Amino acid sequence: MALVARVRALLLPGSRLRGATLGRAANGGGAGARRALSHRVLVEADPAAGVAVVKFRNPPVNSLSLEMLTELGICLEKLENDKTVRGIVLTADRPGIFSAGLDLTEMCGRNPAHYAEFWKAVQELWLRLYQSNMALGAAINGTCPAGGCLLSLTCDYRILADNPKYTIGLNETQLGIFAPFWFKDTMVNTIGHRATERALQLGLLFTPAEALQVGLVDQVVPEDQVQSTALSVMSQWLAIPDHARQLTKTMMRKATVDQLLKHREADIQNFVSFISRDSIQKVLQVYLQKLRKKNH
Numbered sequence: 029m030a031l032v033a034r035v036r037a038l039l040l041p042g043s044r045l046r047g048a049t050l051g052r053a054a055n056g057g058g059a060g061a062r063r064a065l066s067h068r069v070l071v072e073a074d075p076a077a078g079v080a081v082v083k084f085r086n087p088p089v090n091s092l093s094l095e096m097l098t099e100l101g102i103c104l105e106k107l108e109n110d111k112t113v114r115g116i117v118l119t120a121d122r123p124g125i126f127s128a129g130l131d132l133t134e135m136c137g138r139n140p141a142h143y144a145e146f147w148k149a150v151q152e153l154w155l156r157l158y159q160s161n162m163a164l165g166a167a168i169n170g171t172c173p174a175g176g177c178l179l180s181l182t183c184d185y186r187i188l189a190d191n192p193k194y195t196i197g198l199n200e201t202q203l204g205i206f207a208p209f210w211f212k213d214t215m216v217n218t219i220g221h222r223a224t225e226r227a228l229q230l231g232l233l234f235t236p237a238e239a240l241q242v243g244l245v246d247q248v249v250p251e252d253q254v255q256s257t258a259l260s261v262m263s264q265w266l267a268i269p270d271h272a273r274q275l276t277k278t279m280m281r282k283a284t285v286d287q288l289l290k291h292r293e294a295d296i297q298n299f300v301s302f303i304s305r306d307s308i309q310k311v312l313q314v315y316l317q318k319l320r321k322k323n324h
């Protein structure tokens with residue numbers, strides 16, 4: 029289902045998004061600050077600075093479910109059409125978990141049509157973020173595996189909280205699955221080929237010190253300074269004339285984007301046939317059960 033159709037489905041009677049204030053509501057914050065809210069995404073915009081902070085709030089772990097992907101997509105589209113916003117900082121509403129990555133329940137025990145719809149939504153969000161004309165920063169205030177790491181890698185810079193519990197990386201192989209080529213390319217563009225090959229084959233989750241050393245993040249700062257640092261770095265990016273920064277960004281990312289655009293359908297089919305395998309379903313079920321068992 030395309031984004032528009034998924035949005036309609038979310039707005040059907042009974043949907044949890046129905047009635048949510050996706051538009052902006054005037055309220056407190058800094059002078060002129062505005063807040064907008066959907067169920068899973070909170071936007072705090074500061075028009076004077078030209079920056080919006082987009083906060084994930086999809087408890088318990090900010091996983092990227094189909095609904096979360098859709099709401100984030102809507103929210104980003106609105107911001108892209110808002111002339112007062114030139115930069116976005118992505119962060120978690122509550123510290124602890126930036127995002128646990130793709131929602132595993134979307135990849136387990138469903139039918140091929142669902143897997144295709146889900147994967148298309150993952151592609152759409154990546155394309156929206158990676159091609160965004162706005163300056164994007166990630167204020168990583170929690171652990172950041174797999175799809176969570178991918179979100180942060182679409183940004184122009186990453187600030188990570190200095191907490192050894194907060195690890196970051198594409199750990200797919202540890203689950204018995206693999207990072208698709210465009211996840212890989214996004215990481216290669218950040219830390220280079222050799223470091224990516226090692227990180228992906230071993231499914232490495234880097235501590236803040238390791239992430240800084242390998243170049244996966246740009247700065248590691250005390251936990252209570254993640255957002256303020258991300259905002260102050262944003263002002264450097266916004267000091268550059270938009271058109272010059274945007275043309276440069278497009279030039280740097282075009283080849284990677286074009287690869288996915290060219291192979292989009294094949295990538296969906298690959299995902300569906302891989303994830304539908306009995307052996308892969310079994311591996312994912314076992315992983316999910318292990319996660320759940322911890323709590324019961």
Ligand SMILES: CC/C=C/C=C/CC(=O)SCCNC(=O)CCNC(=O)[C@H](O)C(C)(C)COP(=O)(O)OP(=O)(O)OC[C@H]1O[C@@H](n2cnc3c(N)ncnc32)[C@H](O)[C@@H]1OP(=O)(O)O
Nearest residue numbers: 088089091128129130131132133173174175205319320323
């Ligand atoms: C070609 C194939 C391509 C596929 C690409 C996939 C990319 C991905 O993103 S796959 C997802 C990878 N993610 C992970 O490996 C992270 C798994 N989660 C964790 O490690 C932990 O949950 C945590 C993020 C470190 C947080 O730990 P903690 O605070 O202790 O919470 P938990 O008790 O573990 O979890 C609470 C609750 O959430 C459920 N859950 C956790 N992660 C996911 C997830 N990614 N998807 C769906 N659900 C998740 C977990 O099962 C718990 O559920 P309960 O029913 O409440 O027990």
